[in-house]
Amino acid sequence: MSTEWEKPIIDDIRTVESEMLRNVKSRHPLLNEIAMEAVSVGGKRIRPGVSLLAFHCVGGEDKDRIIKLAVALELIHSATLVHDDINDKAEMRRGKTAIYKKYGLERAIITGDFLFVQGFKLGGYMESEEIIGFVASACSNMAESEFLQIDEEHDISTPLETYLNIIGGKTAGAIEASARLGAYIGGGSPEEINSLGEYGRNMGYAFQIIDDILDITGNEADMGKPVGMDIKDGRPNLPVMIAMNLGNEFISKIFKEKSPSDEEIKEAVRLVKDSGALDVARNHAQDFYNKALESIENIASSVYKDSLISLADTIMTRRS
Known part of the structure; x- marks a missing residue:
């Protein structure tokens, strides 16, 4: 079932999905199975969606190239998720057992590498140094x-600037690259490419801040994972950082612990909710949302621009 923002590009999104599956086929049956599962878990497909919308916003015509790029970006993203779950020791991914927990560490690492290679192979078909440079830079920034x-794990004094650097590379930079590449392939002017890139970057920041908020306010059924995981793992999370900065010593104590109990995490989550930190974090997300929409004011009106606005609204109001 498509969401409102996807409607003008739903056929393109479906083509991306089928091309992803086609491009991860392996001669080894188990690798084929794991790779298929890794890309079939689904997700919001925001990166390919932003690429496609940016492409259409500037009047792009070469659909084969943008589809190929969108597939490449999403395969690389899928690879990072497989490896991220290993790094984060995550048990679940979107309500399903994490790949490394289901198939073993070694096979998960190899599968992630396989997905990376398949993504870069597609990118290589573009025969463009600029495109390869864009993608490689985004991946380097992620690493x-x-x-x-x-x-910064378990550090109770991480400054906002450092937090923004982290999510800038992990999330915002990847969505920015998706938008810039879509506009570039669509033949956009330098001004259009920059405007759409700024949209992507700012919505990437907003996306991650909302993700942090949902780690406190969400529920396991919607999220596919328990709340409070960032507190448990000691990962920088904006509302948690704000609550600690307000002087809540219990949250700071639990955040520093390597293995807090479920009850301690539950209490820390409650205290973050009661601290007022969620409203402050939402205001940060709103600022980035506003900047994103301001950045595309000069983009010509179209159903695709309307979808970028709808996507921004969806990101701000999402529950998972």
């Missing part, structure tokens, strides 16, 4: 941000 996140 650097993962290292920075590990450096």
Whole structure:
């Protein structure tokens, strides 16, 4: 079932889905099975969606190229999710057992590598140094941000700037690259490419902040994972950071612990909710949302621009 923002590009999204499955087929039966599962778990498909919408916003005509790029970006994203679950020791991914928990660490690492290679192979077919550079830069930034996140785990004094650097590389930069590449392939002007890239970056920041909020306010049925996981793992999370900065010593104590109990996490979640930190975090997300929409004011009106606005609204109001 498509959401409102997908409607103008629903056929393109379906083509991306089928091409993803076609491009992860392996001669080894088990690798084929795991790779298919990794990309079939689904998700919001925001990166390919943003690429496709940016492409159409600037009047792009070469659909084969943008579909190929969208598939490449989503295969690379799927690879990072497989590896992220290993790094984060996550038990679940979107309500299903994490790949490494189901198939073993070694096979999960290999599957992630396989997906990366398949994604970059598609990108290589573009025969464009600019496109390869865009994708490689986004991936490098993701890796650097993962290292920075590990450096900041269980640190109760992570500054906002460092937090933004982390989510800038992990989430915002990837969505920005998707938008810029879509506009570039569509033949957009430098101004259009920059405007759509700014939209992607700002909505990426908003997306991750809403994700942090949902880690406190969501429910397991919608999220596919328990709430409070960032507190349990000591990962930088904006409302948690704000609550600690307000001087809540219990939250700080639990955040620093390597293995807090479920009851301690539950109490820390309650205290974050009661602290007022969620409203402050939402205001940060709203600021990025506003910047995203301001950045595309100069983009010509179309159903595709309307969908970018609808996507921004969906990100701000999502429950999972």
